[in-house]
Amino acid sequence: MLSFKRARAPADLARVEASVGESGSRGRRIRVLVVDDDAALCAMLRASLDLEGIEVAEAQHVIEAERRLAKSVPDAMVLDIGLPGVDGVFYCERLRETPRTRRLPIVAISGSEEAGARALAAGANAFVRKPLDVLRLIATLQRLVGVAPFEHALGEHRRAGEGADIR
Numbered sequence: 001m002l003s004f005k006r007a008r009a010p011a012d013l014a015r016v017e018a019s020v021g022e023s024g025s026r027g028r029r030i031r032v033l034v035v036d037d038d039a040a041l042c043a044m045l046r047a048s049l050d051l052e053g054i055e056v057a058e059a060q061h062v063i064e065a066e067r068r069l070a071k072s073v074p075d076a077m078v079l080d081i082g083l084p085g086v087d088g089v090f091y092c093e094r095l096r097e098t099p100r101t102r103r104l105p106i107v108a109i110s111g112s113e114e115a116g117a118r119a120l121a122a123g124a125n126a127f128v129r130k131p132l133d134v135l136r137l138i139a140t141l142q143r144l145v146g147v148a149p150f151e152h153a154l155g156e157h158r159r160a161g162e163g164a165d166i167r
Contacts, residue, residue, distance in 0.1 A: 029055040030145055031072075035065045035088070036080035036109070041132075045078065048134045054141065062086040073100060075145045078137070081110035081119050089115070089122045096123035105144035107137065 030053070034045050037060045046056040057074065059065035061083060068074075077095075081088035088108065095101040107126045108119030116127035126140045142148065 029053050030076070030141065030147060031055045031057070031074040032076050032078060032141060033057045033059060033065060033068055033074040034078045035059045035062070035083065035091075036078070037061060037084055038080070045132075045134070045137075049138065049141075052138050052142075054138070062091050065091070069101060073104060076105040076107065076141050078107045078109060078141070079119070079124065081108055081112070081115040089118045092119055092122040092124050105141075107140055107144070109137075 032049060032054055034042055034056055036042055036045075036058075039060065042056075042058045042060070046058065049056050057068055059068055062085060065077075079088050079092060083091070088110070092106055092108065095104060095106065105126075106119075106124045107128055108116055108124035109128050109130055109132060110116050110119070111130040113129065116129060120127055125144055128137050128140060
């Protein structure tokens with residue numbers, strides 16, 4: 001029987017939550033740079049990722065992405081392979097050759113499996129095919145940065161005092 005009641009976190013759970021923090025990422029939100037020329041897709045990703053506690057910066061082309069990376073390297077990148085101008089596969093290779101971004105987790109996105117295979121060969125850590133399954137993208141990002149999938153949403157429910165008692 002599944003019943004809901006006000007949660008009283010055991011000491012172990014409280015210690016874990018204190019060490020992890022509000023976002024599930026050691027006291028701060030996961031920061032992701034989305035590089036895609038589709039403004040509507042960027043807006044949808046920003047809204048969806050924000051609900052999961054993921055902070056999103058956007059770049060519509062490689063030059064803008066480079067400007068953002070010069071200021072701060074995010075925790076992960078979502079990179080469209082079909083960018084105008086500098087191709088996403090070429091850019092992925094360049095990121096892997098640069099010491100500052102060599103270890104940056106990159107999730108390549110494209111409507112083409114062949115482009116995804118090229119991106120993985122160029123150094124992307126993961127590929128998610130368009131049209132995007134946002135939950136899969138979130139889980140992939142969280143896995144790559146070392147956060148349990150959907151940990152932020154679970155933490156929100158715990159802080160709100162809602163817990164499940166499964167019997």
